[in-house]
Amino acid sequence: MKNKLYPLKFTPILKDKIWGGQKLKTLLNKQSDLPNIGESWEISDVEGDTSIVCNGNLKGQSLKQLQETYKEDLIGLQNYRIFQDKFPLLIKFIDAKEDLSIQLHPNDELAAKRHNSFGKTEMWYVLQADNDANLIVGFNQKMNRETYLKHLENKTLTQILNFDKVKTGDTYFIEVGRVHAIGAGVMVAEIQQTSDITYRVYDWDRVDANGNERELHNDLAIDAFDFDMPDDFRVNYDKKENQPNEMVSCQYFTTNYLKVTQTLQKKNHHDSFLIYMCVEGEANILANGFLENLKKGETVLVPASIESFEISSEKATLLEVYV
DSSP, X not given: OOOOOOOBOBOOEXXXXXXXXXXXXXXXXXXXXXXXXEEEEEEOEETTEEOBBOSSTTTTOBHHHHHHHHTHHHHOHHHHHHHTTSOOEEEEEEEEXXXXXXXEOOOHHHHHHHHSSOOOOEEEEEEEEOTTOEEEEEESSOOXXXXXXXHHHTTOXXXXXXXXXXXXXXXXXXXXXXXXXXXXXXXXXXXXXXOOOOEEEEOTTOBOXXXXXXXXXXXXXXXXXXXXXXXXXXXXOOOOBTSOEEEEEOSXXXXXXXXXXXXXXXXXXXXXXXXEEEEEEEEEEEETTEEEEEETTOEEEEOTXXXXXXXXOSSEEEEEEEO
């Protein structure tokens, strides 16, 4: 007999990165002895990095096991028809103590052909940014293949990149084919397709402890660029309290800004799981008689079969995500 589904938490999968820092420990209370924690994978079905439930009766089961057992009850009927036993999203917190590599991601067609993977459309919500910290998104001028390659060859790539100074709450939609990088001093919540395919085009000439540079992927990257993309990556959104405010909605995911200051009765009309990332304060989620507390830096998955539930808080800011 299957256990009744309830709001699910997973053990964060922490990643040591050459550019990572300590904010995920000090600001989001992640527990680790890693020296440079760059990423916390909150919900993942990436091969080799499958999330494990850490609460309730299903504790110890993997996300993969849940999908095989609960199917559309977990992710929704239409999602199950499309994705079967593959969870469609990868949910992360990222801390950049140093600049990330300048990179881009392939689209679905290219990723499937080359890597048997989804593409990697993603978005960022800035949780915290040091003074004068920035993100790199897109180019600062009209760009074409020839001009880009010339700057790449001459090691003048940074001259043509767009640097945006950022603050808490700034949000960016990063479509496949768009060059980007998280700058030093920025911590973000990232929602993306389930994919770990990244093409690095420049890594600031840095080396690891053994004096080795990280691999670049310029031969692969050049065919993944979309040089004709408009500069529409900055996301404007409302912040009305106690109701979802749409931030990004695309074929891969929808993300809403939800500031909670009272008790909300929620109905799931989306034929999808719902994910809540707590980016400020804390909240309680009550569903199927199960009460789960959600603190800043924590993430919970509400299965699709839970049609109604309750969110309560005196003051919390959540990112609400579904497909």
